[in-house]
Amino acid sequence: MSSLGSVEPFVVAPTPREKVAVEYLQSASRVLTKQQLQDTVASSHLLQTEFMEIPMNFVDPKEIDIPSHGTKNRYKTILPNPISRVCLKPKNPDDALSTYINANYVRGYGGQEKAFIATQGPMINTVNDFWLMVWQEDGPVVVMITKLKEKNEV
Structure with missing residues (x-):
């Protein structure tokens, strides 16, 4: 029971793939120097490759x-x-x-x-x-x- 007296909601456990994606999204960071940022932006291929490594944020409407x-x-x-x-x-x-x-x-x-x-x-x-x-x-x-x-x- 919560402090409001209602029943706690039923929580569906995430799949292993979802856990990995959430951990990645919550911890991923790559601090770039000004020169590294300029080099990355200058190459659309590098930028596209990095973008494609980001896991999709699939949310079930039931969530x-x-x-x-x-x-x-x-x-x-x-x-x-x-x-x-x-x-x-x-x-x-x-x-x-x-x-x-x-x-x-x-x-x-x-x-x-x-x-x-x-x-x-x-x-x-x-x-x-x-x-x-x-x-x-x-x-x-x-x-x-x-x-x-x-x-x-x-």
Whole structure:
């Protein structure tokens, strides 16, 4: 029993492959000198090779125990990692969906926890959640690293 008096949730044990991927993602770092970074960026082949070594973050939708969370995802197959997911502070504590945004905290240079937040571009039905997250997390800067157009949309 938890301190709130409810039953503890049933946790599914990760597979050995998932454990290795999580350990890699949590511990991987490679500090580069300025020259090493310039050399790596100059060779798209080296950059592509390093990128392909990063294990995919496959998340089963069942791992996110929030009914109808799919309505707030831009893509069905790109989900936030439950371990580092940003949770919105709900206006209505009884509405679990109001806590959901497809966003994760990202460790910064030198291991600083929650240095950045990575999220999908907001959709018409999630733009309020996006700005609520920026406000809640006291985000001083918003950087967009995608194209301005998705397919034929602006």
